[in-house]
Amino acid sequence: MDIVSENRSFGGVQGVYTHDSNTCGCEMTFAVYLPPQAEEGPVPVLWYLSGLTCTHENAMTKAGLQEHAAMHGLAVVFPDTSPRGEGVANDEAYDVGQGAGFYVNATRSPWRPHYRMYDYILNELRDVVTAEFKVDGRHGITGHSMGGHGALTLAMRNPDQFDSVSAFAPIGNPTKSDWGRKQFSAYLGDDEASWADHDATMLLEDKGWKGDILVDQGGADQFLDLLRPDALAEMLARRRQAGTFRMQKGYDHSYFFVNSFAGDHVAWHADRLY
Amino acid sequence: MDIVSENRSFGGVQGVYTHDSNTCGCEMTFAVYLPPQAEEGPVPVLWYLSGLTCTHENAMTKAGLQEHAAMHGLAVVFPDTSPRGEGVANDEAYDVGQGAGFYVNATRSPWRPHYRMYDYILNELRDVVTAEFKVDGRHGITGHSMGGHGALTLAMRNPDQFDSVSAFAPIGNPTKSDWGRKQFSAYLGDDEASWADHDATMLLEDKGWKGDILVDQGGADQFLDLLRPDALAEMLARRRQAGTFRMQKGYDHSYFFVNSFAGDHVAWHADRLY
Numbered sequence: 078m079d080i081v082s083e084n085r086s087f088g089g090v091q092g093v094y095t096h097d098s099n100t101c102g103c104e105m106t107f108a109v110y111l112p113p114q115a116e117e118g119p120v121p122v123l124w125y126l127s128g129l130t131c132t133h134e135n136a137m138t139k140a141g142l143q144e145h146a147a148m149h150g151l152a153v154v155f156p157d158t159s160p161r162g163e164g165v166a167n168d169e170a171y172d173v174g175q176g177a178g179f180y181v182n183a184t185r186s187p188w189r190p191h192y193r194m195y196d197y198i199l200n201e202l203r204d205v206v207t208a209e210f211k212v213d214g215r216h217g218i219t220g221h222s223m224g225g226h227g228a229l230t231l232a233m234r235n236p237d238q239f240d241s242v243s244a245f246a247p248i249g250n251p252t253k254s255d256w257g258r259k260q261f262s263a264y265l266g267d268d269e270a271s272w273a274d275h276d277a278t279m280l281l282e283d284k285g286w287k288g289d290i291l292v293d294q295g296g297a298d299q300f301l302d303l304l305r306p307d308a309l310a311e312m313l314a315r316r317r318q319a320g321t322f323r324m325q326k327g328y329d330h331s332y333f334f335v336n337s338f339a340g341d342h343v344a345w346h347a348d349r350l351y
Numbered sequence: 352m353d354i355v356s357e358n359r360s361f362g363g364v365q366g367v368y369t370h371d372s373n374t375c376g377c378e379m380t381f382a383v384y385l386p387p388q389a390e391e392g393p394v395p396v397l398w399y400l401s402g403l404t405c406t407h408e409n410a411m412t413k414a415g416l417q418e419h420a421a422m423h424g425l426a427v428v429f430p431d432t433s434p435r436g437e438g439v440a441n442d443e444a445y446d447v448g449q450g451a452g453f454y455v456n457a458t459r460s461p462w463r464p465h466y467r468m469y470d471y472i473l474n475e476l477r478d479v480v481t482a483e484f485k486v487d488g489r490h491g492i493t494g495h496s497m498g499g500h501g502a503l504t505l506a507m508r509n510p511d512q513f514d515s516v517s518a519f520a521p522i523g524n525p526t527k528s529d530w531g532r533k534q535f536s537a538y539l540g541d542d543e544a545s546w547a548d549h550d551a552t553m554l555l556e557d558k559g560w561k562g563d564i565l566v567d568q569g570g571a572d573q574f575l576d577l578l579r580p581d582a583l584a585e586m587l588a589r590r591r592q593a594g595t596f597r598m599q600k601g602y603d604h605s606y607f608f609v610n611s612f613a614g615d616h617v618a619w620h621a622d623r624l625y
Contacts, residue, residue, distance in 0.1 A: 085571065085607065
């Protein structure tokens with residue numbers, strides 16, 4: 078692992094790092110915020126998964142998570158959203174290929190060799206972060222848009238590895254959306270049965286979540302028809318899943334929405350991880 | 352004035368606007384954060400002046416000021432750092448020309464026609480903001496680096512227009528620094544007597560400030576020799592100027608430093624404006 082940069086932030090350290098990923102078969106960049114409490118001993122981890130077109134950097138600079146993580150004593154990990162590099166398949170569209178990994182393990186050409194963000198986040202990067210930073214085994218996960226989809230699906234499929242989950246404007250029902258069908262078809266093939274493991278609404282119906290779930294959604298979000306929060310909220314209620322779905326009047330899909338509620342989400346995770 | 356964008360943020364509105372500036376002779380872009388309290392009636396204004404290479408956008412997205420402004424009921428204005436456009440003089444260097452207005456009124460060619468950021472901020476943009484937004488006559492000013500220099504010099508020269516002042520890692524003594532001598536020579540000419548009005552340390556000695564001043568400086572700032580905080584701090588003490596100078600161990604010159612202390616600065620201004 079190489080250090081790209083480290084900056085003091087709210088008494089802790091905001092770092093950016095690279096490492097050679099076996100899972101993705103390329104160099105990967107990620108960021109970690111370590112709060113001041115990590116100087117005393119290992120702290121719990123909050124994973125933040127970003128949305129389409131994002132890198133490790135968007136949330137690191139714009140979500141305002143560090144202030145709250147420092148207050149509550151959580152590390153925050155900001156992974157990239159896909160493999161990258163010259164040898165990595167790509168597409169001219171913003172919503173397939175680099176910057177759009179969708180947190181799945183691709184099984185179809187040309188994506189299969191590198192597009193393994195599901196395993197990468199769940200296993201390899203978790204091992205790297207655990208080995209290199211003062212963190213412990215308590216992990217929560219959140220994310221925005223495509224990253225909210227990733228957070229919900231990774232958590233529900235792996236309740237032994239996560240203790241808390243939340244999401245900002247997640248893609249809630251991707252098997253019924255152009256943010257989902259297009260990508261699952263490319264990465265996983267046309268057998269829609271293989272898509273169900275990556276649809277938060279379907280996972281909620283099938284498995285649910287051991288704890289409670291927090292979802293914030295902006296009421297003025299310009300992508301409501303693609304995100305399908307109505308399907309997710311309906312399933313939350315129908316399944317009697319413990320949780321909170323908040324429709325936040327006037328907020329859109331931007332980081333001005335995410336950072337407005339970043340404090341609530343960090344506190345939510347801290348309550349459940351400590 | 353035209354609206355470029357408006358996003359809900361912490362219960363208020365973060366907007367970006369353009370207008371035709373008579374002072375600068377070009378279209379200018381600026382951002383305004385209006386807190387939720389502005390719905391009830393006019394609120395005080397905090398000006399945030401940015402540093403070299405910045406636009407209205409850097410602090411708006413990375414400084415984390417909105418959360419604190421919403422808590423305390425302050426509007427925040429984020430001006431650009433220079434005139435811009437095809438007809439506006441420029442230089443290949445990052446520290447002269449577009450993105451580097453230094454908050455002076457240029458008197459020398461080729462800068463004189465457009466580079467009038469001192470008058471622009473102090474008069475024209477203040478009038479626009481006062482006319483277009485629910486703000487009142489209570490104004491505070493802060494800024495980072497070149498913008499910290501701007502905040503300190505505008506405030507000390509215009510105590511009737513500002514009620515509070517602070518700065519993040521300001522260029523504290525530009526007449527003795529390559530961040531200052533080069534630009535003042537270009538914009539104002541070689542008569543160094545004309546530079547004194549734009550040097551915070553010299554203004555502190557000559558005029559001082561009617562209230563108290565807050566300055567934060569990162570101890571690991573990579574530009575300490577250009578910023579000269581030692582000269583500013585020494586003059587603060589020598590003049591017995593009411594104020595607080597904080598050397599913040601481990602922090603560098605980045606927005607990770609600025610946003611770590613944004614809450615303190617907003618609270619400082621709110622205490623003095625309300």
